[in-house]
Amino acid sequence: MxxxxxxxxxxxxxxxxxxxxxxxxxxxxxxxxxxxxxxxxxxxxxxxxxxxxxxxxxxxxxxxxxxxxxxxxxxxxxxxxxxxxxxxxxxxxxxxxxxxxxxxxxxxxxxxxxxxLPLYKLFGGYRNLMETDLTISLNQPEEMVRDSLEAVAEGYKALKIKVGGDTALDIKRVQAIRAAVGSNVKIRLDANQGWGPKEAVRTIRKFEDQGLDIELIEQPVKAHDFAGLKYVTDHVETDIMADEAAFGTYEVFQLLSMSACDLINIKLMKAGGLHNAIKIAHFAETMGIECMMGCMLESKVGITAAASIAAGKKIVTRADLDAAVLLAADPVVGGVSFCQDQLIIPDSPGLGIVDIIGWQEVK
The missing domain is CATH 3.30.390.10 (Enolase-like, N-terminal domain)
Structure with a gap:
């Protein structure tokens, strides 16, 4: 072929x-x-x-x-x-x-x-089901609480809360969401580079002191600030995840060598595809660092590819593969399917995708 x-x-x-x-x-x-x-x-x-x-x-x-x-x-x-x-x-x-x-x-x-061969089996075949969180967009606290309660009602047991830019308001957001959803829902925070290193440490310590039980904080500082990321990791109890900093294989190697983070978020669009994402997973596994499989705002094509690695590799312990759920329509025929917060990876060869409705060729 x-x-x-x-x-x-x-x-x-x-x-x-x-x-x-x-x-x-x-x-x-x-x-x-x-x-x-x-x-x-x-x-x-x-x-x-x-x-x-x-x-x-x-x-x-x-x-x-x-x-x-x-x-x-x-x-x-x-x-x-x-x-x-x-x-x-x-x-x-x-x-x-x-x-x-x-x-x-x-x-x-x-x-x-x-x-x-289904790709998840090519990548290791560890499981064919994976739980994903659901992202809660950055808004005023009351709107984020409404979105969080809707997500929990739909069966999501882990929420990724967008924060960053205004730490005082971020604290109010998280306090309100935790009070609303109770103690049985995992809360992950994603600052998208929105804090400085010392600001991040102060803010995360407040979360810790208030017993808000945050599972992890994703990319609290600027992507290029590896030293700042390490500073945050070294000065808080909460696990710190590298996302934008963990761009490709070289950056992940640097982060792991520095012990600059507790977790790695792998995304296909940063890594340049599945072959480099697999290398990153193996780097992390060698260092005993667990991974999340994440995504950009992509269709079910990319979500199915990312879910195939998440399902195949044991070191990928978390998934943030909710982009297809956020879309008002699904043009992809085949591929991964969803049951509440569960990703179901198909046993069809490759990605299991057969067509894209509304696909328009460009020259």
Whole structure:
């Protein structure tokens, strides 16, 4: 099976509610979805949501990178020579991790279809169910409480609460949510780089002193501030997770070498795809650091790919793979399914995806 053709398309999917963080507000998911077509006619699906404030990648840059630089280098390559394909992806151009991830996912989808193997089994087959949390966007405390109670009523047992930018208000947000949902719901906080190191320590200590029982704090400081992240990790009891700082394999290696965090959030769009995400999981496992599998605002294509690693690898102990649930419509036929807070990974070959409704090709 060889790569014969690569087609690039778009889907635009409204969100149920605006998605708000300390970095941005989004009202719809604008997803780039690629089709890597083999000489057998089989199709592999991959996707890339533009997340310029984190990855630096826009829709136009993703399309151009795939169409003009990376994609042409893959034509004619054998699908079962993953090592050569992934080496080509990594060395074709610097950065552009989202474009690389889209092609990587599609190639792995074809690889699974070639050998009749679901990707979660290729990645280890540890389980075929995974619990995900649900993200609560950054708003006034009363609105966040309403959203949290709705999530708990829908069966979610873990909430990821967006904070950052105003620590006094952040404390009120968390106090109100904990009082509303009770003690049996896990609360994870994501500051999206919204605090300074000392500010983070002061704030997290207040959470601890008030007994708010926060499971973890995600990326409290700027992504480039590894020393600041380590300072926070070393000065609080609560587990600290690296997200934007844990961009790719090199950054994760640095963080682990410094003991700068307690947990790693792996995202395919940062890592450049599944092959590098697996390396990150293995780095973390070697160091005894548990991982979360996270996502950007992407369609079920990327969520299914990320869930395949989360299900396959034991070191991935948490999932934040709720993006498809936040969308008002689901254009993806096949792939992962949801039952309350459970991700159900399909046993179909590859990603188990058969079509994308409303996919519009771009040239």
């Amino acid at each position: 060889k790569i014969k053709e690569i087609k690039i398309g778009k889907v635009s999917i409204p969100l149920k509610k605006p998605f708000k963080t300390a970095l941005r507000q989004v009202n719809s998911a604008e997803d780039i979805i690629v089709k890597v077509i083999a000489d057998t006619g089989e199709v592999g699906f991959g996707n890339a949501p533009p997340t310029a404030v984190i990855t630096g990648d826009s829709q136009d840059s993703i399309i151009a990178a795939i169409r003009d630089t990376i994609g042409p280098k893959l034509i004619g390559m054998e699908i079962d020579n993953l090592e050569a394909i992934m080496t080509t992806l990594d060395t074709s151009m610097l950065h552009n991790s989202s474009a690389k991830a889209a092609l990587d996912i599609a190639v792995y989808d074809l690889f699974g279809k070639l050998y009749g």
